[in-house]
Amino acid sequence: MTARFTFDLTATDGMARTGVIHTPRGDIRTPAFMPVGTAATVKAMMPESVAATGADILLGNTYHLMLRPTAERIARLGGLHRFMNWDKPILTDSGGFQVMSLADLRKLTEAGVTFKSHIDGSKHVLSPERSMEIQKLLGSDIVMCFDECPALPADRDRIAESMRLSMRWAQRSRDAFGDRPGHALFGIQQGGLERDFREESAKALTRIGFDGYAVGGLAVGEGQAAMFGCLDFATDMLPRDKPRYLMGVGKPDDIVGAVKRxxxxxxxxxxxxxxxxxxxxxxxxxxxxxxxxxxxxPRPLDEACTCPACRNYSRAYLHHVFRAQEMISGMLLTWHNLHYFQQIMGEMRDAIAQNRFAAWESGFHAMRAEGDIAPL
Structure with missing residues (x-):
């Protein structure tokens, strides 16, 4: 097991890439889908079950965890991995996106953001330095810079102002993160759908220097065509030898289109x-x-799927427990969905390694276009 954070790119097929991110807590096969464990849990799932779907890494949420149960409490209890019983890597977001969505509860300045908790109305301050401190207390393996993300559509002046603030905050995040062997800090590219702003952002981040780079500010209402149009140029602006992370995406066809780019x-x-x-x-x-x-x-959700929901239960049963509002409904369907998403990732990794991504992609879209099996 490595003591450092490194990235090996093992194969490419067009723009699509496959590789391995090595961390002290284990390897992450890429392309990777990260289930979201907002409040130190992937809802309706046991951690062992999430691992069984094929997930190599989870995402935790800085904003929610800083409010409840607090990062300080989690640190006292041994860190987020021990707290939630997950021994593989964890990436934590910076809290910026959640704070930005509280438009009527926040005040934004150069220093950071002052906001009221959505839980009890208490007042909090989040800055690049505080975000780095919280993520260190949580013990996350991959830490995200604190940034500002404007909702789209927005005018060019607003996008430029926001992006440049995020780049200043990226430098402050880098300075506050310090030297933490085995832990990684990712910068976040901003700039809306504007090519020149995306380029300016990528250059600023590359000058600062990060362990990985995220494409931020997409999947915020712009639509799939606009998102893909932006990824057609934005991804390639980021260093080729570092992992590239698209935040908050998405539906299966969004994921396939993103990997393609x-x-x-x-x-x-x-x-x-x-x-x-x-x-x-x-x-x-x-x-x-x-x-x-x-x-x-009496048929399964998907006859070719090997998850517990499809192996052991019928559509009739899944329909019944959903209608009856039984907890097992969310448990089985969540397990199935996470299994399916990880299956897509595994198939894409294989297809890229074998230089047949285009053929795999056309088969993926053709099968989805057929629609669900006919009713009995």
């Missing part, structure tokens, strides 16, 4: 959130298990 890491709440609302992602698209057509269907 050179992205190595992604995260999204979608598999778990959708599982709790009765949606199952399959090779044939999205199945709404709440629909009456499933009430008498």
């Amino acid at each position: 050179g992205i190595d890491m992604m995260d999204c709440v979608l598999p778990s959130r959708s599982g709790r609302t009765g949606q199952g992602f399959t090779r044939h698209g999205v199945v709404n298990i709440k629909n009456a057509r499933h009430a008498d269907d």
Whole structure:
């Protein structure tokens, strides 16, 4: 096991890449999908179950954990890994995105952000320095810079102002992070959908120097076509020998399109959130298990899937427990969705290594276009 954070790029196919991120807590196979454990738990899942789906790394949320139970308490209890019983790598976001979404509860200055807790209204300050301190207390393996992310659409002046503030905060984050062997700090590229601002941001981050680079400020309402259009130029502006992380993405076809454009890491709440609302992602698209057509269907959600929900339970059962509001409904559908997302990642890693990504991608889209199996 390595004592350092390193990245090996093992194969490329067009812009798509596969490799391994080595960390003291284990290897992360890329492209990687990170399940989101917002409040030190992937909702409706045991940590062992998340690992069983094939996840190499989880995401934790700085904003939520600093408010409850607090980073200081987690540090006293041995750090986030021990606290939530997850011994593989953890990436923590900086808290910036959640704070920015509290537009009516926050005040933004050069120093940082003052905001009111959505839980009890208490007042807090988050700055680059405080974000680094919190993430150190949590003990996360990959730390994200503190940045500001404007909602799109926004005018060029607003995007430029926000991006340059984020770059100043990136330098302060780097300074505050210090020298922490075995832990990594990622910078976050901003600039909206503007090519010149994305380039300015990438150059600023590269000058500062980070262990990995994220593409931030996408999947915030701009639509898939605009996001892909931005990734067509933004990804390649970042250093080739470092991991590239697209934040907050996404649906299966978003993930495939991002990998096609050179992205190595992604995260999204979608598999778990959708599982709790009765949606199952399959090779044939999205199945709404709440629909009456499933009430008498003895077939599995996906006959080719090896997850417990598909191996051991029928659509009729999944329909029943969702309608009855039983907890097992969210548990089974979340397990299935996370398994499916990890299956996509594994298939893409294999396809890139074998130089057949284009063929795999066309098969992926063709099968989804067929739609769900016909009702009985």
